[in-house]
Amino acid sequence: MGRQMCELCKDRRAALIRPRNRQQLCQQCFFVAFENEIHKTIVDNRLFKPGERVAIAASGGKDSTVLAHVLTELNRRHNYGLDLFLLSIDEGITGYRDDSLETVKRNEIQYGIPLEVLSYKALYGWSMDEIVREIGRKNNCTFCGVFRRQALDRGAAKVKADKMATGHNADDIAETVLLNIIRGDIARLSRCTAIITGEEGALPRCKPFNLGNLDCLFTYAYYKKLDYFSTECTYSPNAYRGYAREFIKDLESIRPRAILDIIKSGESFRFALTTKMPEQGTCEKCGYISSQKWCKACVLLDGLNRGLPRLGIGRTRGKSSSATGIQTDNSCSDKQTSIRNDKRILKPSLDF
Amino acid sequence: MACDSATCGSSSCGSQEACCAPQKKPTGSQLVFCVKCKEGVVARVVANQSEPMCLGCLHASLLSKFKTAINNHSLVTPSDNVLLAFSGGPASRVALEFLREIRSKAQSDKDASRDHRSGLTVFGLGVVFVNEATVLQVSSADAQLVEDKISSIVCTGSPRLETLHIARLEDVFKNELSQRLRALLESVQDMTGREDLIEYLRMQVLQQVAKEHGYTKLVLGLCTTRIAARVLAATAKGQGYSLPADIQYLDSRWPVPVVLPLRDCVTRELVLHCHVANLDTVFIRNLSTMADRSSSINNLAHTFVTSLQEENASREYTIARTAAKLMPFSFNYSECPSTYLANRRRKDLLATNITPMNNKEMSSSSGSEVLCPVCSSPLDMLDYCNSDTDRVSLEENGRHIDEEDLEYCGGSDRGIHSFTHQSIAFQTVFCASCRFQILPDVHTKGIQTYELLPGSMRERAQKQFKDKYSWMRHQIEDLLIEEDGAESQT
Amino acid sequence: MQLTLEFGGGLELLFGSKKKHQVDVSPSNGHIELTVEALLVWIRDNLLKERPEMFMKDKSVRPGVLVLINDSDWELCGRLEGVLEDKDTVTFISTLHGG
Numbered sequence: 001m002g003r004q005m006c007e008l009c010k011d012r013r014a015a016l017i018r019p020r021n022r023q024q025l026c027q028q029c030f031f032v033a034f035e036n037e038i039h040k041t042i043v044d045n046r047l048f049k050p051g052e053r054v055a056i057a058a059s060g061g062k063d064s065t066v067l068a069h070v071l072t073e074l075n076r077r078h079n080y081g082l083d084l085f086l087l088s089i090d091e092g093i094t095g096y097r098d099d100s101l102e103t104v105k106r107n108e109i110q111y112g113i114p115l116e117v118l119s120y121k122a123l124y125g126w127s128m129d130e131i132v133r134e135i136g137r138k139n140n141c142t143f144c145g146v147f148r149r150q151a152l153d154r155g156a157a158k159v160k161a162d163k164m165a166t167g168h169n170a171d172d173i174a175e176t177v178l179l180n181i182i183r184g185d186i187a188r189l190s191r192c193t194a195i196i197t198g199e200e201g202a203l204p205r206c207k208p209f210n211l212g213n214l215d216c217l218f219t220y221a222y223y224k225k226l227d228y229f230s231t232e233c234t235y236s237p238n239a240y241r242g243y244a245r246e247f248i249k250d251l252e253s254i255r256p257r258a259i260l261d262i263i264k265s266g267e268s269f270r271f272a273l274t275t276k277m278p279e280q281g282t283c284e285k286c287g288y289i290s291s292q293k294w295c296k297a298c299v300l301l302d303g304l305n306r307g308l309p310r311l312g313i314g315r316t317r318g319k320s321s322s323a324t325g326i327q328t329d330n331s332c333s334d335k336q337t338s339i340r341n342d343k344r345i346l347k348p349s350l351d352f
Numbered sequence: 353m354a355c356d357s358a359t360c361g362s363s364s365c366g367s368q369e370a371c372c373a374p375q376k377k378p379t380g381s382q383l384v385f386c387v388k389c390k391e392g393v394v395a396r397v398v399a400n401q402s403e404p405m406c407l408g409c410l411h412a413s414l415l416s417k418f419k420t421a422i423n424n425h426s427l428v429t430p431s432d433n434v435l436l437a438f439s440g441g442p443a444s445r446v447a448l449e450f451l452r453e454i455r456s457k458a459q460s461d462k463d464a465s466r467d468h469r470s471g472l473t474v475f476g477l478g479v480v481f482v483n484e485a486t487v488l489q490v491s492s493a494d495a496q497l498v499e500d501k502i503s504s505i506v507c508t509g510s511p512r513l514e515t516l517h518i519a520r521l522e523d524v525f526k527n528e529l530s531q532r533l534r535a536l537l538e539s540v541q542d543m544t545g546r547e548d549l550i551e552y553l554r555m556q557v558l559q560q561v562a563k564e565h566g567y568t569k570l571v572l573g574l575c576t577t578r579i580a581a582r583v584l585a586a587t588a589k590g591q592g593y594s595l596p597a598d599i600q601y602l603d604s605r606w607p608v609p610v611v612l613p614l615r616d617c618v619t620r621e622l623v624l625h626c627h628v629a630n631l632d633t634v635f636i637r638n639l640s641t642m643a644d645r646s647s648s649i650n651n652l653a654h655t656f657v658t659s660l661q662e663e664n665a666s667r668e669y670t671i672a673r674t675a676a677k678l679m680p681f682s683f684n685y686s687e688c689p690s691t692y693l694a695n696r697r698r699k700d701l702l703a704t705n706i707t708p709m710n711n712k713e714m715s716s717s718s719g720s721e722v723l724c725p726v727c728s729s730p731l732d733m734l735d736y737c738n739s740d741t742d743r744v745s746l747e748e749n750g751r752h753i754d755e756e757d758l759e760y761c762g763g764s765d766r767g768i769h770s771f772t773h774q775s776i777a778f779q780t781v782f783c784a785s786c787r788f789q790i791l792p793d794v795h796t797k798g799i800q801t802y803e804l805l806p807g808s809m810r811e812r813a814q815k816q817f818k819d820k821y822s823w824m825r826h827q828i829e830d831l832l833i834e835e836d837g838a839e840s841q842t
Numbered sequence: 843m844q845l846t847l848e849f850g851g852g853l854e855l856l857f858g859s860k861k862k863h864q865v866d867v868s869p870s871n872g873h874i875e876l877t878v879e880a881l882l883v884w885i886r887d888n889l890l891k892e893r894p895e896m897f898m899k900d901k902s903v904r905p906g907v908l909v910l911i912n913d914s915d916w917e918l919c920g921r922l923e924g925v926l927e928d929k930d931t932v933t934f935i936s937t938l939h940g941g
């Protein structure tokens with residue numbers, strides 16, 4: 001079969017087919033189309049204002065690398081007037097974060113924007129390696145997720161950012177949608193597909209990638225020969241997060257578009273007006289937004305520092321043992337805690 | 353079994369337990385006692401996630417959930433004539449048992465009070481089984497065997513025999529054409545799409561039977577576990593908008609409203625109850641029997657929920673509860689703003705075959721929804737009115753759409769390409785999910801599948817297409833005027 | 843020891859479509875008692891006709907398979923560690939099919 005000409009310029013040969021609309025495009029037109037779509041998302045949703053200092057959450061992975069590349073490019077091309085910089089979190093995971101941080105450091109030079117690195121160790125006094133040594137490999141995902149969420153906010157505040165842009169990819173968002181359904185987190189479920197979050201109180205975050213262009217991230221990174229790092233975290237995920245990933249992987253293998261469909265579903269969920277959303281307050285300990293007395297990170301940290309690291313993780317299954325009345329070691333540690341009678345802190349909800 | 357009598361309350365079940373259960377002690381560990389009776393009755397199962405229970409209390413707990421659902425949401429009233437969709441599996445088997453129990457209780461109440469009040473009525477009960485043997489191409493002898501087994505279950509052990517209707521999936525076509533059913537299913541390449549289409553066709557058959565015999569409610573055995581799997585599967589199919597429609601206690605978008613009294617019961621407990629109470633079930637092969645877990649999205653989602661259950665016994669409840677917070681549709685509420693309106697609507701529906709909602713003026717009234725002609729799920733108006741494909745067809749087309757173009761969807765044999773734009777617009781009368789998994793490409797396979805759909809579905813599609821086009825034409829006219837105005841300003 | 847094994851809910855398809863099996867199982871070498879875990883291994887090696895993944899996962903039954911020992915939930919009998927006795931009936935029912 002002879003190669004088609006690019007549907008846009010009708011001049012060069014088509015190099016790829018866009019999954020979304022089956023459009024056959026040449027490389028150049030694809031780049032322009034993709035960048036214009038992100039530009040449109042930014043303009044239509046008024047994601048940025050001139051003069052803002054914007055932190056690009058950079059993990060060194062494909063998505064944040066594309067984001068950094070495109071934002072720098074668009075900022076220059078369309079005179080957004082943004083003060084962009086890369087913000088990286090060093091969880092302190094040997095063999096995982098070391099390598100990806102190297103990538104981010106190269107990005108700093110490639111895109112000519114400054115890089116700020118903040119470590120868990122500096123922010124919380126514990127690196128992930130140390131936490132895993134303390135609690136084992138079972139629930140470390142909970143710690144990392146909670147700490148990372150806050151670390152980006154704390155880091156951005158520390159370096160006086162007005163806003164943060166994150167390059168969530170489709171898999172991440174789909175996984176978040178599923179996890180929020182599975183654990184019944186209505187509040188997060190209703191906002192996890194939103195393009196701008198945290199406008200009230202917390203540092204605003206935005207996701208310039210949306211449904212329409214997520215399918216092209218990989219293609220874009222590939223053809224632009226972007227320098228990114230891809231590896232899995234060296235620690236195993238929580239059981240149910242593991243199942244969710246397996247589910248998504250299986251779905252993708254029988255129907256690739258299922259991932260985008262999950263996000264689409266997440267976007268079209270409408271919650272009944274009678275549904276109570278938890279009230280947003282601030283943590284009494286650190287001042288971070290929290291619907292509880294203490295934010296999740298402070299509860300976890302408190303447990304770590306007092307040698308009760310499983311505090312706040314919630315009960316483990318204890319299937320047969322709870323049925324027969326045998327106590328799990330977890331319920332014992334709950335009893336010893338000094339935060340008495342505060343069920344809200346001890347409730348088994350997990351943070352993303 | 354004696355302890356299945358309707359009166360088994362938690363206080364009295366201890367003695368019944370002792371009389372009917374062969375007390376062979378569970379092996380190994382020490383005895384665990386029922387948390388409900390507290391009379392030293394030995395527990396036999398673990399229910400409600402972690403509570404050891406005796407068999408009487410398991411029965412009482414399930415029956416109470418069933419009754420609460422029925423009473424709180426008026427799913428069945430004394431004047432109803434109820435049709436139970438029976439699959440032979442444990443959920444619908446338990447539903448059959450419970451409906452019998454409630455009915456015989458109501459009957460004896462009525463008999464007892466005959467002297468005092470005369471107006472007391474007891475709901476009617478019928479059972480329907482839809483044989484899907486044609487789908488699997490099994491021999492007619494095997495198909496007959498399944499029907500015999502179903503008959504033996506339904507027609508024995510009951511004080512008063514219910515009517516049993518046996519239908520076949522191909523009954524959805526006017527002349528019972530199993531060839532056509534096979535051709536239709538084979539034309540759908542996507543396995544998930546094929547499974548879902550079977551479900552949609554089954555509902556059409558159930559509705560046909562219910563309507564024909566004057567039933568007023570259709571009971572499905574959809575339980576919490578199935579609902580949880582359904583929620584995740586629907587999410588993965590992009591059906592987030594319409595998902596709440598299918599998982600409520602009541603769904604009156606059909607000519608005969610559908611009710612789900614088992615909505616708060618989990619598979620595990622239903623299966624346990626069937627086993628220990630000697631309720632006969634029959635295992636019937638279907639498309640996904642013995643299939644790999646990744647044969648379809650539905651299968652994957654169910655396996656996923658089951659794995660999650662291992663890790664945390666309350667996951668299926670949590671998932672179902674999350675989905676219950678999603679906004680239901682007007683047809684999911686039992687109390688309509690005006691019962692008169694509701695009645696009138698029902699009459700309209702009955703008059704126009706299986707056309708769930710009449711939408712003369714779409715998107716105008718808040719109450720009525722436009723439904724997908726194939727799966728009957730409510731269409732997301734944002735998708736429906738502003739989809740890209742529509743815009744393409746409008747921008748490039750620009751010309752008036754004549755009535756003759758509409759013949760396209762009536763199955764005329766004219767060439768396909770001359771209708772490209774209409775066909776794109778036509779596709780959007782279906783929901784995005786059906787478009788993808790059942791009618792994937794209108795230029796090739798989709799046409800064939802469409803032609804093979806039951807007449808009722810195609811009639812609905814045609815009607816919706818006409819409505820939509822007249823609505824779109826209206827919109828275009830509005831747009832043109834606006835654009836003129838804008839130009840004159842600059 | 844003599845055991846009665848029952849398979850239901852579609853699991854029987856893995857065992858030659860036979861629902862009830864009378865079997866004679868003895869504890870493996872060096873063991874005095876027969877645990878459910880050991881029985882599962884025995885079933886996999888001696889009785890299962892096809893598709894072991896439809897019946898087992900790792901050392902246990904596949905999620906969604908209910909196990910009853912003498913009509914009591916295995917959750918109450920120590921699950922895999924439960925010890926079987928002569929003339930016991932062990933029932934396996936799949937919950938993965940049908941509603």
